[in-house]
Amino acid sequence: MGKFQTLCTKCKKSPAIFFRKYSGEKLCKKCFLESVENRVKGTISRFKMFREEDRIAVGVSGGKDSVALLYILSKIEREFPKSELIAITIDEGIKGYREESLRIARKIAKDLDVEHVVFSFKDLFGYTLDSIFERSLKKEIRLAPCTYCGVLRRKALNLAAREVNASKLATAHNLDDEAQTILINFLRGDVERLARLEPIQSIVHPKFVPRVKPLMEVPENEVSLYVYLRELDFFSAPCPYARYALRGDIRDFLNKMEEKRPGTKFIVLNTHLKLLPFLKQALREKVSLQECIICGEPTPHKICKACELLQRIQN
Amino acid sequence: MGKFQTLCTKCKKSPAIFFRKYSGEKLCKKCFLESVENRVKGTISRFKMFREEDRIAVGVSGGKDSVALLYILSKIEREFPKSELIAITIDEGIKGYREESLRIARKIAKDLDVEHVVFSFKDLFGYTLDSIFERSLKKEIRLAPCTYCGVLRRKALNLAAREVNASKLATAHNLDDEAQTILINFLRGDVERLARLEPIQSIVHPKFVPRVKPLMEVPENEVSLYVYLRELDFFSAPCPYARYALRGDIRDFLNKMEEKRPGTKFIVLNTHLKLLPFLKQALREKVSLQECIICGEPTPHKICKACELLQRIQN
Structure with missing residues (x-):
């Protein structure tokens, strides 16, 4: 040495x-x-995320976070023979972007001997994200592509997890994602969304596959180092639509704070977790789920957010 | 035109x-x-801050915020003949700084025909802030002067308000101060302090003069423009001890957010106000006030924070 x-x-x-x-x-x-x-x-x-006999759907985009998540879960899963993993990739339909990441998602699932299924926006909703955004521009609807994508991907993951008979749905949100989302919702005043930001989804409905976030306490830079040291292949090109202005500002701010006061991101997450029971209590009094009159999926509104957005670009 | x-x-x-x-x-x-x-x-x-027959102590440092507050309250008070105002200045004992601001505080009170009383750290606690910080350095206690000043000024204002038989204590915190403090406490994970950040103090104790913050919905730049347009004299030199690193970062961040998304500071305040009932509920289960075994003032601890700090520099 x-x-x-x-x-x-x-x-x-x-x-x-x-x-x-x-x-x-x-x-x-x-x-x-x-x-x-x-x-x-x-x-x-x-957070009691899993039971021994869970069939766990893992959302795998092919990016570093989901590749790390699938790798780590498949390692842990070996100790639990009754559990099963199944990788799910959502193909939003973004030309020149999703093809390569799909290839990587397929490869990591194959290498780890995990079943892999792809679901596309086109099949599920009738439109690719590209065509949705094109229509949105033509109709002069002032919504970012990320708005459509976020809402539809959330719904797609739930539909996909249900389709493959999963009892849990694991997503690869890391500590940085969580801390950023907490601050974003605070700055937007979105208390309901804050209340729904949980390690394991607590709203129970037969049509909801409960979501869990096993990486939520791993900082982003540690996820990066992990996949690098494990020599895992991953897809790193930024989405061509990515222009998360607000998230970018919040990310910079949190990184600066973390630099000056290491541990800040954990504190943000833990402060949120301390408040969460009270937020949920506030929410519980208000939210009652019903089934969307168009698609039948559970929603607090008459028409679910996904169907509402799709209606806007159709009519 | x-x-x-x-x-x-x-x-x-x-x-x-x-x-x-x-x-x-x-x-x-x-x-x-x-x-x-x-x-x-x-x-x-x-927020039902005042009653008609309130005797209102106003904390007046001589800075723009407190000058604006005293001016506006004295204007409003004319409509409520049963109410009374009394200006209070705390002289922390910071050489070359407080003298001039005291002069300005005295002048504005006189101009507005409001009674004015000065209380000093030296009289109340036996030490000036300068001497406290000197002792702190000698004892190698790693605390910022602002820590001593914040805790002692808080206590001093309450003692002073009680001394002049006030039924309310008004301080000049503006919207920016409030939004910054909310974020600071969130980033520090200080849920208890968040719960105590209220428009009107809700912890009732015969020795507490309830605090109110009438400027909490006025942005800082509007306070500045107000005193400028009213041609009010105010003291603008920064405190020689001021090195609020964290607050400075948070201020810059919030100003940037406000610039990009006007209204952000209001949203931060209002999100906090939405959560406040739940925070208070969380706190109520924990806090029980007792009297400090040294000074007899109400505190959740055996020894109040002010006495604890003073002990550290004495022993």
Whole structure:
């Protein structure tokens, strides 16, 4: 070992390759990988995300987060023979973008010997995202493509998970995603959406496959390092529609805060989790689910958000 | 009128001098001043801040916010002959800083024909802030002067308000102060402090003079324009100790957000106000006030925060 190398603070044997500022740990490759996996296990057990006999649908876009999630879950799953994994990819229909990420999603599922199914916006809703946005522009509807995509992808994932008989739906949101969404909803004053931002979905309905977020306590930079060290293939091109102005500002702000006060993102998440029972209580008094009069999916409104958006571009 | 001048959107008579982005209004001097005063009246009545026979202590540092507050309250008070105002200045004992602001506080009170009383840290606690911070440095206590000042000023204002037999204590926090404090406490995970951030203090104790914040719905830039247009004298030098790193970052962030999405600061305040009943419920289960075993003031702890800090620099 060179004399400038620092030893891992955990095993005290191998050279450290990562300094985890918020905890003060300096970790070697092996201890870092283990610690990320243990973090995910901890999140799963802390929030009781899975049961032994769950059939878990994993949303896999092919990006680093979902690739890491599928890899880690397939590793954990080996210890639970009664559970099953199935990878789901939603093909929104974005030309020149989704094709390559689909190939990567297929490859990682195959490598891990996990069943893989693709569902497309075109099949589910009759339109690709490209054609939806084209129609939206023609009709001069001032909505961002991300608005359509977010609402429809959410619905598509639920329909897909139900279609494959999954009992849970795991998505790859990491700590940064969660902390950003918390602040965004706070700055937008969207208390209802805040109340619905949970580690495991608590609104029970026979048509809802409960969602869980096993990576929610792993910072984004650790997810990146994890897939890099595991030499996992992933798709990194940004979506051609991506222009998340607000999210970008919030991301920059949170990164700056994290830099100055390591641990800030965890605090944002944990403050939210402390408030969550009270938010949910506030919400419970208001929300009652009914079935959308167009598609029959559960929604707090007469017509679900997805059908509402689709109507706007059709009429 | 020159041809490039825009008319006030309210009176449609005089030229507009201020564009209120978040509402779209363009206001002339007269309508702007009236609208700020009406906003304060609205806040006071919305949160039932005052009763007709209140004796209101107003914390006046001499800065623009407290000068505006005293001016506006004295204007409103004329309509309520049973109410009384009394200006209170806390002299923390910061050499080369407080002397001039004291002079200004005295002048505005005199101009408005409001009784004015000064209370000093030295008299109340036995030390000036300068000497407290000097001792703190010598003892290598790693606390910012603002920590001592915040805790002691809070206590001093309550003692002073009680001393002058006030039934309410008004402080000059504006919308920016409130929105910043909300985010700061969120980023620090301080749910208890969030729960205590109220338009009118709800913890009732015979030794607490209830605090109110009549300017909490007036943005900082409107307070500045108000004192400028009213040609009020105020003290503008920054405190020599001021190095609010975190608050500065949050201020910059909120100003950027407000610039991009006018109204953001109001949304932060209103989101907080929506959550407040639930936060208070969470707190109520935990907090029980007792009297500090040193000074006898109400506190959730055995020793109040002020006495605790003073002990640290004494022993």
